[in-house]
Amino acid sequence: FERCVKLGEPYDEELQIITGTGRRVWVRTMGVPERDASGKIVRILGGFQDISELKKAQEDLAQSREMLDLFLDSTTDMAFLKDSSLKHLITNQAYLDFMGMKAEEVLGRTDQDLLPPFLAEQCLKGDLDALRSDEQVLSREFSDGRVFEARKFPVPFSDGSKGVGGPVRDITDRWRAEEDLRESEERFRGVFENATLGLYRTSPEGKILMANPSLVKMLGYSSFDELASRDLSKDGFEPDYPREFFQQKVESEGEIRGLESAWTRRDGTVLFVRESARAVYDPDGKVLYYEGTVEDITERKQAEETLKRQSLRLENVINGASVATWEWNVQTGETVINDIWANIIGYRLEELSPVSRSTWEAIIHPEDLKRVYERIALHVEGKLPYYDCEIRKKHKDGHWVWVYDRGTIMTRSADGRPLVMFGIYTDITKMKEAEEKLRRSFGATIEVLTQVVERRDPYTAGHQRRVAALAAEIALAMGMGAEAADEIRMTGYVHDIGKISVPAEILSKPGKLSAIEMNIIKEHPQNGREILQDVEASIPLAEIVHQHHERLDGSGYPRGLRGGDILIEARILAVADVVEAMASYRPYRPALGIEDALEEIEKNRGILYDPDVVDVCLRLFREKGYVLAE
Structure with a gap:
């Protein structure tokens, strides 16, 4: 104024x-x-x-706006209001924080001005849907891995136009949980529909709520609806298994595991099943439903029954045949034996029980135990179709009993480890005594024949003894065992026995032999075979002597045998014979020496002579220091 x-x-x-x-x-x-x-x-x-009323209205409006702002800013949800041109009129702080802008940068602008094109397009669609429908719409908008849920509704203005407003919530965590739940439900449905086990859910009243296709088929029904028409409280599936017993058991114990029983299929046939189930309760402890799995074990039950009958028959056969049997748990060492097993070594079954690995280790002769484990290991590795071994077991009275032990792996674990071995053994003491008697007789026969050769041709006799000694060493070094080496030694003593049919003047001739004389010499393997063919021996003595001049490539005599057709004993004798003959004096030439002899077999390794035998022989001389006997 x-x-x-x-x-x-x-x-x-x-x-x-x-x-x-x-x-x-x-x-x-x-x-x-x-x-x-x-x-x-x-x-x-x-x-x-x-203007008192106007000022009062303005104050009320300001207070209302302040309260609105406080309300909008107090929520973590974003909130907005747009005019009819979809320009922002109001936004809360959460909205501004999401945008990363100040209010003056947002108000008066559209989403197209503020957001990336992809997100702006989603927002525009939701806005237009709300305006066109004239009612609230729910839309989901995606941006940078986040998910937003917007509830948009039309807002009428005093000038007759309409805008859009509403809250926007970040539901990423909920959406991910929903996706996980959906995927989990899909996986469950896949498992439920495709499981080979029967799966079910039933109510306490006996109504079948769920059953997968495997269970429907297992019970002989054409569809779930047909199966669900059954009232389990009246006609359960078990002929002698009342539903009340099932309910009491599962509710008292909390669950049932591996319950085996007989159910009745739709056509009346019996189905053997293995069932596991549990009760599911509500927060008040009331049973909501039972759910479980059912496995068809009919084939297993039939197989068990068949196996039981077969086992009974086998037991009768074993008892009738007086065969000792054993069953060994390889992992625990626990062993089950029968009466005959114990009786053979002078015990009653109860005197040895319980039988463990240490029990039979104490009974087996110490010299045989290593061989037992070696043979078992070869069988476990698949190198032998079964384990077998001749071993000595200590009788209760202290003497040794010879037995033939044989067994095989019956079951293995999933990773191939042996679990159970089953086997038998028989008393072969009398057979071993007969063999020993035969061996002594065989040795005496060999000694007589050797003396015959010595009296007629001392040179040949000395050659045979040196060949015999070398051949036995080769056999031992090849792992053939002391018994086999001794048999080869005895064969070596008489490998040239056929030369007693060769005139002495040819054997001791100092010069080169004629073709006729050489042919006579080459007859000595055949002559030896004829001399020895009636001698009782545990090895093919006559045949080994017959083959000792055969060669791998077929160039030997008298039959020109090749490779594997030649016995291993004959292949050993062939190498020992050549080495001794070349290294020693001959009537028609001086000794060539051991190195020339070794070079000969090395040069013709795999051609004339067995490569394994040659390798062992070379190691004996070059590494072990073996020397031919005088």
Whole structure:
């Protein structure tokens, strides 16, 4: 007012005045100066307007806006309001935080101005859907791996236009949980539909709530609906298994595991099953339903019954045949034996029980135990079709009993480890005594024949003894065992026995032999065979002597045998014979020496002579220091 008086400026102001009654009133006062002809202000023209109600409305509006802002900013959800042009009118702080902007940067602008095209397009679609439908719509918008749920609704304005507003919530965690749940349900459904086991869920009242195709088929029904029509409380599947017993058992124990029983199929046939089940309770401890698995074990039950009958027959046969049997748990060492097993070594079964690995280790002769484990290991590795071994076991009275032990792996674990071996053994003591008697007789026969050769041709006799000694050493080094080596030694003593049919003047001739004389010499393997063919021996003595001049490539005599057709004993004798003959004196030449002899077999390794035999022979001389006997 003062500026209007002094400077002539119009005024328009709001102010509070106190009326005569003492009431405070908001008024709007306005005025303009009036001037005379000289331009001097002569008076002020103005008026007052009571605006108390307007100010009250403005205060209420400001308070409402403040409360709205407080409300919007107090929620973690984003909130917005857009006008009919979809420009932002209102946003809360959560919205601004998401945008990473200030209010002045957002208000008055559209999503197309603010957001990446892909997200802006999603937002626009939701906005338009709300405006067109004129009702709330729910939309999901995706951005940078996050998922947002927007509830958009139309907002009418006083000018008749409509805008869009609503909350937006980040539901990424919930959405991921829903996706995980959906995938889990799909996996469950896949397992449920394709499982080979029967799966079910039933109510306490006996209603079949769920059953997978395997169970439907197992019980002989064409569909789940047909199966579900059964009332388990009235007609359960077990002929002698009341449902009340099942319910009491599963509720008292919490679950049933591996319960085997007989169920009845739709056509009345019996189905043997193995069932596991549990009860599922509500928060108040009331049973909601039972769920479980069912495995068809009919074939297994039939196989067990068949095996039981076969085992009984086998037991009768074994007892009738007086055969000792054993069953060994390879992993634990526990062993099950029968009465005959114990009786053979002078015990009653109860005197040895319980039988463990240490029990039979104490009974087996120490010299045989290593061989037992070696043979078992070869069988475990698949190198032998079965384990077998001739061993000595200590009788209760202290003497040794010879037995023939034989067994095979019956079961293995999933990774191939042996679990159970089953076997038998028989008393071969009398047979071994007969063999020993035969061996002594055989040795005496060999000694007689050797003396015959020595008296006729001392040179041949010395050659045979040296060949015999070397051949036995080769056999031992090849792992053939002491018994086999001794048999080869005896064969070596008489390998040239056929030369007693060769005239002495040919054997001792100092010069080169004629073709006729050589042919006579070559007859000695055949002559030896004829001399020895009736001698009782545990090895093919006559045949070994017959073959000792055969060669791998078929160039030997008398039959030109090749490779594997030649007995291993004959192949050993062939190498020993050549080495001794070349290294020693001959009537027709001086000794060539051991190195020439070794070079001969090395040069013709795999051609004339067995490569394994040659390798062993070379090691004996070059590494072990073997020397031919005088």
